[in-house]
Structures are given as structure tokens and as C-alpha cells.
Amino acid sequence: MSTHPCDHSFCSGxxxxxxxxxxxxxxxxxxxxxxxxxxxxTVEFPADLVPKGFVxxxxxxxxxxxxxxxxxxxxxxxxxxxxxxxxxxxELTQLLNVLYGNISLKKGFRLESLKDCWNLWDKFKxxxxxxxxxxxxxxxxxxxxxxxxxxxxxxxxxxxADLAYRFAMGGIDIVKDDHGLANQPxxxxxxxxxxxxxxxxKASEKIGRKILYAPNVTAPAGDLxxxxxxxxKYGVGALLVCxxxxxxxxxxLLADDETLKLPILGHPAFLGSFVTSSDxxxxxxxxxxxxxxxxxxxxxxxxxxGGRFGFSLDECRQIVEGAKVPMGNLKPIYPxxxxxxxxxxxxxxxxxxxxxxxxxxxxxxxxxxxxxxKNCRMFxxxxxxxxxxxxx
Amino acid sequence: MSTHPCDHSFCSGxxxxxxxxxxxxxxxxxxxxxxxxxxxxTVEFPADLVPKGFVxxxxxxxxxxxxxxxxxxxxxxxxxxxxxxxxxxxELTQLLNVLYGNISLKKGFRLESLKDCWNLWDKFKxxxxxxxxxxxxxxxxxxxxxxxxxxxxxxxxxxxADLAYRFAMGGIDIVKDDHGLANQPxxxxxxxxxxxxxxxxKASEKIGRKILYAPNVTAPAGDLxxxxxxxxKYGVGALLVCxxxxxxxxxxLLADDETLKLPILGHPAFLGSFVTSSDxxxxxxxxxxxxxxxxxxxxxxxxxxGGRFGFSLDECRQIVEGAKVPMGNLKPIYPxxxxxxxxxxxxxxxxxxxxxxxxxxxxxxxxxxxxxxKNCRMFxxxxxxxxxxxxx
Numbered sequence: 039m040s041t042h043p044c045d046h047s048f049c050s051g052x053x054x055x056x057x058x059x060x061x062x063x064x065x066x067x068x069x070x071x072x073x074x075x076x077x078x079x080t081v082e083f084p085a086d087l088v089p090k091g092f093v094x095x096x097x098x099x100x101x102x103x104x105x106x107x108x109x110x111x112x113x114x115x116x117x118x119x120x121x122x123x124x125x126x127x128x129e130l131t132q133l134l135n136v137l138y139g140n141i142s143l144k145k146g147f148r149l150e151s152l153k154d155c156w157n158l159w160d161k162f163k164x165x166x167x168x169x170x171x172x173x174x175x176x177x178x179x180x181x182x183x184x185x186x187x188x189x190x191x192x193x194x195x196x197x198x199a200d201l202a203y204r205f206a207m208g209g210i211d212i213v214k215d216d217h218g219l220a221n222q223p224x225x226x227x228x229x230x231x232x233x234x235x236x237x238x239x240k241a242s243e244k245i246g247r248k249i250l251y252a253p254n255v256t257a258p259a260g261d262l263x264x265x266x267x268x269x270x271k272y273g274v275g276a277l278l279v280c281x282x283x284x285x286x287x288x289x290x291l292l293a294d295d296e297t298l299k300l301p302i303l304g305h306p307a308f309l310g311s312f313v314t315s316s317d318x319x320x321x322x323x324x325x326x327x328x329x330x331x332x333x334x335x336x337x338x339x340x341x342x343x344g345g346r347f348g349f350s351l352d353e354c355r356q357i358v359e360g361a362k363v364p365m366g367n368l369k370p371i372y373p374x375x376x377x378x379x380x381x382x383x384x385x386x387x388x389x390x391x392x393x394x395x396x397x398x399x400x401x402x403x404x405x406x407x408x409x410x411x412k413n414c415r416m417f418x419x420x421x422x423x424x425x426x427x428x429x430x
Numbered sequence: 431m432s433t434h435p436c437d438h439s440f441c442s443g444x445x446x447x448x449x450x451x452x453x454x455x456x457x458x459x460x461x462x463x464x465x466x467x468x469x470x471x472t473v474e475f476p477a478d479l480v481p482k483g484f485v486x487x488x489x490x491x492x493x494x495x496x497x498x499x500x501x502x503x504x505x506x507x508x509x510x511x512x513x514x515x516x517x518x519x520x521e522l523t524q525l526l527n528v529l530y531g532n533i534s535l536k537k538g539f540r541l542e543s544l545k546d547c548w549n550l551w552d553k554f555k556x557x558x559x560x561x562x563x564x565x566x567x568x569x570x571x572x573x574x575x576x577x578x579x580x581x582x583x584x585x586x587x588x589x590x591a592d593l594a595y596r597f598a599m600g601g602i603d604i605v606k607d608d609h610g611l612a613n614q615p616x617x618x619x620x621x622x623x624x625x626x627x628x629x630x631x632k633a634s635e636k637i638g639r640k641i642l643y644a645p646n647v648t649a650p651a652g653d654l655x656x657x658x659x660x661x662x663k664y665g666v667g668a669l670l671v672c673x674x675x676x677x678x679x680x681x682x683l684l685a686d687d688e689t690l691k692l693p694i695l696g697h698p699a700f701l702g703s704f705v706t707s708s709d710x711x712x713x714x715x716x717x718x719x720x721x722x723x724x725x726x727x728x729x730x731x732x733x734x735x736g737g738r739f740g741f742s743l744d745e746c747r748q749i750v751e752g753a754k755v756p757m758g759n760l761k762p763i764y765p766x767x768x769x770x771x772x773x774x775x776x777x778x779x780x781x782x783x784x785x786x787x788x789x790x791x792x793x794x795x796x797x798x799x800x801x802x803x804k805n806c807r808m809f810x811x812x813x814x815x816x817x818x819x820x821x822x
Contacts, residue, residue, distance in 0.1 A: 074738075078738070079610075080582070080583055080584075080610065081581065081582030081583055081584065081610075082579075082581055082582060082583075082608055082609075082610055082792070082793075083581060083582045083792075083793055084793045084797060087793060087796055087797060088582065089582070089584070089585070092584060092616075093582060093583075093584035093585065096584070097582070097583055097584030097616070098584075124614055124615050124616070125583065125610075125614065126612075126614075127612045127613040127614040127615070129612060129613060129649065129650050129653075130650060131612070131648055131649060131650055131672075131675040131676060132610075132612035132613070132614075132648075132675075134675055134700055135609070135610060135612070135648070135672065135675055135699055135700060136610070138700060139609065139610070139672070139674075139675070139699035139700050140609075140699055140702075141702070142674075142699070142700055142701065142702030142703050142706075143698060143701075143702030143705070143706075143732075143733055143739050143741075143769075144702065144706075144738075144739055144740060145706050145740050187474075189473065189474055189475060190472070190473030190474060190475045190480065190481070190485060190489070191472055191473055191474075191485075191489055191517060192472075192473065192481070192484060192485035192488070192489030192490075193481070193485065216474055217474075217527070217531065217532075218471075218472065218473075218474055218517075218524075218527060218528070218531070220518075220519045220521055220523070220524035220527070221519040221521060221524070222516055222517065222518075222519040222524075223516050223519070224484075224489070224516070256523055256524075256527070257521065257523060258521050258522060258523055258679045258682070258683070259651075259654075259676075259677065259679045259680040259682065259683040260655075260683055261521075262651075263652075280523075280527065280531070282531075282534075283523040283524075283526055283527055283531070283677065283679075284523060284651075284677045284679070285651065285675065285676045285677030285680060287650045287651045287675075287676070288651040288677060288680075290650070290651070291650070291651040291652055306535060307527055307531035307532055307534070308526055308527060308530060308531050308534055309534065309535075310532075310533070310534030310535030310536065310710075311534050311703045311704045311707075311710060311711040311712070312703045313535070314534075314535075314536075314537050314707065314710040314711070315703075315706065315707050315710065318702075318703060318706040318707065319703040319706070320703070340535075341535055346466075346470070346536075347535050347536055348536060348537050349535075377535075400474070400475075401475055401476045401479060404479055405476060405479060
């Protein structure tokens with residue numbers, strides 16, 4: 039499938055992959071933690087009992103890098119641990135388990151990044167579309183994409199569809215369900231998808247360009263595929279999935295499905311606990327960048343700094359990096375910053391993100407004036423505006 | 431299905447359920463956070479835009495309790511937020527989303543406990559066996575259960591089966607796969623399950639009592655059910671699932687499956703980030719007690735205090751509470767403390783847990799002496815020993 043550019047020092051024939059962990063404590067403590075990861079994430083056995091030969095030499099994790107990343111008093115170190123590719127069985131569930139299964143339960147261990155491993159990443163198809171694929175689908179070669187959500191929960195399918203229509207008429211590129219719309223009695227999944235999909239198609243025909251409706255297919259196990267298939271049948275343009283609720287691999291299943299072939303927006307609901315501490319969990323770079331991509335998201339939604347959530351600009355920058363860093367053949371994906379973004383921040387956001395971004399503006403498109411279509415047009419104008427004009 | 435004992439002040443006809451959250455900050459800050467939960471977890475809309483009538487009156491979360499839980503300087507408050515049952519669509523994925531979807535991404539909000547709601551919990555079957563069901567299955571009316579794991583990753587299926595046989599011959603009640611055994615080339619799933627299941631059955635027949643082998647069926651989406659069905663066909667006695675990797679609802683699907691009818695051990699891999707902070711995430715009571723139960727686990731595995739992991743005794747106590755607190759008709763489930771327990775700690779563990787516990791001892795059954803069967807018999811003797819004898 040691909041030429042093999044690997045030149046990792048740790049990778050003999052590329053049968054190992056690696057990950058960087060941030061470890062709190064002084065040097066001795068951090069070194070002990072690094073060794074602990076090697077055991078805990080593979081053999082889960084006391085060091086002196088690990089069988090000699092293959093298990094000890096190959097299966098066991100290895101510390102292959104170690105450096106200081108923060109001076110005292112908040113001393114912390116970074117360790118590169120490598121694992122045998124075969125430890126993962128080429129399955130995403132087990133890959134996540136090796137990366138951060140048991141260690142998640144210990145304090146002061148944070149997964150920072152996955153190190154490129156061509157041979158392993160090639161086992162995963164990742165995003166089907168990525169940035170370029172969605173641009174081609176929409177016929178938008180360069181500018182940032184516009185995304186919004188129909189809500190709130192509690193409205194009827196007709197009311198939501200009306201909203202979707204107005205967003206689409208206003209020129210939004212991707213109209214998604216709010217991630218809280220599931221299969222509630224007020225607007226059950228099938229009726230909502232039928233009506234919203236129809237509304238967006240109608241608007242799309244009127245204004246003469248493709249607009250994607252992305253229903254939330256996050257659902258109980260077994261129903262996820264059914265809802266996605268139903269949505270496909272009703273002509274939706276994309277899918278919204280919350281992998282924190284369904285498991286990352288369920289999103290991967292939809293991305294790989296040859297009968298669907300729809301772009302997937304990955305939503306961070308229920309994943310926040312991974313990123314609320316800088317000493318524990320998984321760095322935004324890894325979870326909202328690299329892992330979302332491995333699991334097939336074409337866009338990764340997260341709250342931009344300064345909205346309703348507390349992400350820092352640096353964390354947002356990390357996500358953008360993780361969404362595009364080389365990982366085998368995995369396509370780069372859209373960062374989709376949202377979480378309380380207002381139209382007046384678009385110039386600042388454009389400055390920060392450049393063109394390869396999907397701006398997600400929700401409530402503000404309803405709030406700034408009673409004319410929703412006009413608000414959407416303003417959104418598009420602001421995104422299209424030349425930077426030099428904005429500075430006037 | 432059940433009589434309805436609900437006398438909640440907040441629950442008119444029991445169409446609402448509730449959850450307690452711990453909120454950091456002074457009173458004003460915590461009050462604002464409580465109101466924020468009401469919006470963020472339901473309508474995800476600015477307060478002034480929430481449609482009047484049904485959405486504002488019913489769909490929106492409500493603050494129905496507020497009290498101080500920690501004095502300054504680490505000031506924190508507890509708020510009871512209630513939601514309309516219909517907000518969840520009676521689906522576990524959406525229930526988790528309402529409880530902690532977006533709020534997980536904000537700092538200083540911790541989900542502490544789910545408040546009993548008979549009408550909502552009755553939508554979920556929960557654990558099929560629970561403590562009593564597993565006791566009946568094994569024919570062990572009173573004493574604590576003994577559990578261990580075959581490992582390490584990297585051994586062949588034959589080697590793992592040999593280990594399983596020796597554990598079973600020594601009198602272990604439940605021999606599970608290590609949660610790191612997935613479908614690796616060293617011991618692929620089908621061969622491992624065939625051999626280990628056969629080994630445990632052979633030992634079971636020899637010693638004349640039922641012993642359960644529990645393979646790890648944690649697998650990619652779509653394969654989980656297939657592996658469980660394969661395991662059932664090969665006569666396994668139980669299943670091990672890591673819901674952090676598969677999604678909680680995938681475990682629920684297996685628990686509900688009428689063609690399987692097998693006890694399920696829920697493993698905490700990849701869930702640790704929920705519990706590593708006392709200001710964020712989900713309390714052990716809720717995630718390893720209540721949510722594991724809602725999702726169908728018959729036993730909840732977690733690291734006991736003082737082993738390789740940093741759980742406190744109080745956290746372990748919380749899990750025991752959450753595993754048995756009244757929740758509609760949901761059966762109480764086994765706490766299964768493990769994570770580096772040694773045989774010499776059994777008296778102390780027995781004192782702490784009483785009889786309704788599944789002790790999980792791993793490496794120590796291989797370490798204390800070269801005779802694994804003898805070590806297992808010692809484990810059983812220690813569990814059976816009268817407390818008065820132990821104090822000699």
C-alpha cells in the first residue's frame with residue numbers, strides 16, 4: 039500500500055510502535071514509572087516473573103527515550119515506551135488498551151503522543167475523506183468550512199428541520215444534529231433524519247450547492263449501524279458520532295463501512311476526563327488529534343479556547359497538530375473548534391487556524407439577530423473576508 | 431415489573447431522574463456551575479434562548495438540591511440536578527451523555543452519584559446474575575469467591591491453558607483471561623478459548639465442582655458479539671469485558687443477550703481518567719459501582735488500596751456501596767478487588783469486604799511458591815479460615 043519511510047532507531051523492521059508519556063516526580067520516580075508502564079501495559083506481571091526469551095525480549099514494553107520536560111517544583115519527565123506491534127493484534131480496542139488501559143488507573147502518567155509507526159498505522163484505514171476529501175465533496179477548494187447544529191433537545195422534528203432549512207439557506211456547509219439529539223420521544227431518530235435531511239436537500243437545490251446534513255447516530259450497541267444505514271438511505275451527507283459514548287472502535291466501524299462512505303464528525307462528549315488534568319489522562323494532541331483520526335473521524339470537534347469551556351490556546355494548537363501530523367497513510371482531518379464560538383470571534387479564529395478548519399458556531403447564529411439566514415450569511419462573509427479588510 | 435416505592439420530592443410521577451455533582455469554588459461559583467449543568471447537559475443553548483414551555487419547564491435540567499461538601503480553602507459544593515427521563519430516550523449511551531457528556535470537558539465538575547429513579551432504571555435489565563445468581567451458578571452460598579487471571583501476554587494458548595488448568599485444580603472459582611489477552615498472534619482468541627475452556631472443564635470434572643472460565647471478549651465493534659458467541663459455544667462460564675474500550679453499551683448488549691446468558695466481569699481498563707482527580711471525572715461510586723451495574727456487569731473489577739494502584743480504602747468502600755445501593759430492580763453485584771493483591775493480605779481483605787466479594791489475586795499465585803495448585807489451595811484456605819483463627 040505504501041512505501042516505508044521509517045527510520046526509527048527503536049524499530050527493527052518496524053515491528054514496534056511507540057508512545058510518549060509524561061511522568062510526574064523526580065528522576066528516580068519517573069524512571070520507575072517508565073519501567074512500570076512497560077510491565078503494566080503488556081504482561082501485567084511482576085518483573086522477576088516475566089518469562090525469559092520472547093516475552094521478555096519482545097512482548098514487554100521498552101523504555102527507549104527519557105528526558106526532562108518540566109523542572110522542579112512541578113518536576114516531570116517524558117518517556118518513550120515502545121511495544122511490539124503484535125501486542126495490539128492490529129485491533130483498535132487493544133491498541134488503546136496497550137497505550138493506556140491499566141495505566142489510566144495510576145496517578146501521574148499521561149499519554150502525550152503516539153509515535154509514527156507506518157507498519158501499524160497501515161492496519162487502520164482511518165478517515166475516509168479527511169480535509170481534502172470533504173473539500174472535494176463540497177466543492178470548496180480553499181476557505182474554512184462552516185458548521186452549525188440544530189437544537190435544542192425538546193423541539194419537534196418539524197421544528198428542527200425548519201431550523202436546518204434556514205441554516206442551509208443561509209449558506210452553512212455542514213448542518214449537524216446537536217450531540218444531545220438521540221432517539222427521544224420529542225423528535226425520534228427516524229422522523230428527525232427524514233425531515234432534516236429533506237429540508238437540507240431542498241435548501242441545497244435552491245441555492246445550488248452541496249450542503250451536508252450530519253445526524254447524530256450515537257446509539258446503543260447494535261443500533262449504531264442501523265441508524266447510520268437508515269440515515270444513508272435518507273440521503274444524509276455525513277454522520278456525527280460521540281466515540282466516548284459508543285467506544286472509539288464503533289466509529290471506526292462506520293468509517294470503514296463500504297455501504298456508507300460518509301464523512302464522520304467525531305464529538306468529544308464524555309471524553310473530557312482524559313484532558314482535564316495535565317498530570318493524568320491523554321493529551322488533547324493524542325486523543326482529539328491522533329486517536330480520533332485512527333478511529334476514522336474526518337473532523338474532530340472540540341471546544342475552542344475562550345468559549346464556554348476551559349481549553350487553552352495551546353491545547354487547541356496541539357489538536358490541530360495531532361490532526362495533521364504524519365501517521366502512515368492516515369489522512370489529515372479537520373479541526374472543528376466550537377463550544378460557544380461567537381461570530382465576532384471569526385477574524386481571530388481565522389488568524390489562529392488558517393483555512394483548513396471547520397468553524398462550528400451554534401447558539402450565536404440564533405442569537406445575533408432574529409433572522410437566522412442573515413446571521414449565517416454574515417458568518418460566511420466573515421469567513422470569506424480578506425484579513426486586510428478585517429483589520430480596518 | 432415492580433412496585434414503585436419512589437418518594438422523591440423532585441419526582442412528579444417519577445418522570446425525572448437525578449444525579450449529584452461535586453462543584454469546586456465558592457458558593458456563587460458553584461451555583462453558577464449547577465445552572466450551567468442544567469443547560470449544558472440538555473439544551474446546550476444560552477439560557478435566554480431556551481424556548482418557553484415544555485423545553486424550559488421539563489427538558490431543561492433543574493437544580494433540586496445544593497449543599498456544601500468541603501470548606502475553604504478547597505471549597506466545594508454538591509448539587510442535585512434532575513433531568514426528564516425522556517431526555518435519555520431510555521438508552522444507556524444517551525443516559526451517560528446527559529449525565530456527563532459535555533460537562534466532562536469543563537473543570538471542577540464531578541459526577542458523584544446517580545439518584546435512584548425506579549421508572550428509569552426499570553428500562554435497563556442490568557446484571558443478569560448479580561451476587562446471588564453467581565453464587566447459585568457456582569453452588570457457593572456464602573464464602574467470598576476466588577478469581578485469578580491467566581497471563582502474561584505472549585504465552586501460547588497451550589501455555590495459558592496449562593496455567594488455567596492448574597488454577598482450576600487448585601480450587602479457583604473463576605479463571606479469567608488477563609484483560610490484555612485479545613486476539614494476538616501468540617495466542618489467538620479462538621485457540622485460546624478452546625484450550626482454556628477445555629482445561630478448566632477437565633479440572634472442574636476432576637475436582638467435582640463448577641469452575642468458570644471467563645475469556646476476554648473485548649474486541650472491535652461487530653466482533654464482540656461474535657467472540658462472545660464463539661466462547662459460549664465452547665462452553666465458557668463467564669465473559670470478561672472492558673467497557674472503557676468497547677463502550678459501556680456494548681457490555682450491556684452482551685448482558686441482555688438471551689442466547690448468551692453468561693455472567694459478565696467488568697474490567698476498568700481505559701476508565702482510570704474518570705477517577706484520577708477528585709475535582710473532575712466520575713466518582714468510583716458512580717462509575718465502578720452504579721454505571722457498571724446499569725451496563726450489566728455482574729462483578730466490577732478495580733484495584734484495591736495498597737496494591738500496585740493508588741486507590742484509597744475510602745474509594746474501595748464507595749465502589750462496594752455503589753455496587754449494592756438500591757437502584758430499581760437492578761441486582762447488587764460483586765466488588766472484585768485486585769490490582770496486585772497478595773495472599774498475605776487476604777485476612778485484612780476479608781475483614782474489609784466480608785463475604786460478598788470476589789477476590790482477584792494474580793501474580794502472587796505464581797510467585798509465593800513454584801507449586802501453583804498449592805498456592806491456590808492456600809488462597810482458598812485463607813478465605814475459608816475463621817477470623818478468630820487468623821488472629822492467632
